[in-house]
Amino acid sequence: EREMFVETELDSGLRLRGIIDRVDVAPTGEVRIVDYKTGKAPRPEYAEDALFQMKFYALVVWRLKRVVPRRLQLVYLGSGDVLTYDPVPADLERVERKLLALWAAIREATESGVWRPRPTKLCGWCDHQAVCPEFGGTPPPYPLAVRAAESGA
Template identity: 60%
Template sequence: MSEEAGADQGPVVPAPRRPALSPSRAGDFKQCPLLYRFRAVDRLPEQPSTAQVRGIVVHAVLEELFGLPSAERVPARAHALLAPVWARLRAEREELASLFPAGADAEDAWLATAARLIDGYFTLEDPRRLDPEARELLVETELSSGVLLRGYVDRIDVAPTGEIRVVDYKTGTAPREIGEAKALFQMKFYALVLWRLRGVVPRQLRLMYLADRQSLTYTPDEAELTRFERTLDAVWQAILRAGRTGDFRPNRSRLCDWCAHQALCPAFGGTPPEYPGWPEPDAGEETPLDRAD
């Protein structure tokens, strides 16, 4: 289209994305509806922790590692990627510049902990023997009920026989019961989306816990994913009901100890901000911090 024709028709306005459900936001609502409101509706800022940012850096290093020729996917090369990846992320996000006010020594020590996580990865698999189909892949599908699911998958491996493995890197330690249930919820979400997109149930869901060098693997089946689909339908309908009324209630639990919004939570004597109404265009986006655990 010529500039003149574009001027006659006015500026092109991108179509808004439909509200969607992501694994992180679905998990927020299941954990605490008010937490979902603070993150997805009010969109209150949360200061990232050094652990969260370290997770972003390690994920980015592993993504870039698989972009190299297979013979170069060795520990020394991964370590060489660490500092430039961190420098790039720090330049892209202004809030990260103040993460280490104590100075270079603290930053160097933090980078050393990221390097140990990378070493942990290499104890779990040899990336020279893998050829992933996709890395940091955005997947999206609409269920028959009309619920739109959207999320990012760390890695998808496809065998020559067509079997699919979904891989997710975790930079924390292997979880106890609550954390394990949350992690499997996320992986079942990805498995359901891929099943609906490709018509094939992933053969394996693999969670790689780099800090303590453990893997958790799970094999889903169609019956289980069908039940999980009904669970997501129910979660989304509950979100829509809360969205119409503004009634997002707190659900106090042990996880409140890690919540950034206690000062605004009625369960802790706080008062939430005035309800702004259901957000447009999208209430379901994930951020890199959501995927950095």
């Protein structure tokens, strides 16, 4: 399939969804998930970050179709490089735990109205320094009413 929409709900109630560029199914039933990037491949020290999206897709497919994809493949059209990874269930369970922790942090920030900045080397290029606490700025008020979020919402 191409541009396959996938969606599943975890036991926690957290709903995951995405659009996978390409899903290949071999006659043996093995699944390969492929994503295309227009740029160049990242340096090796950033490969793990690049693979997070692919592991996310693999988790959704695993939960949805009950099959762990055999291969995850990132194709970088800008450089012609291909980054591959063969996941196992333990990898995908770690991704699920990471997503649940991330969602908990988002819910906490939504409930408190406090969103802490995460400075990186790219901050010097940011157009929002005037309203960023990292640069002495004050963020504008949170635009939505702060309320307790519903479980899994």
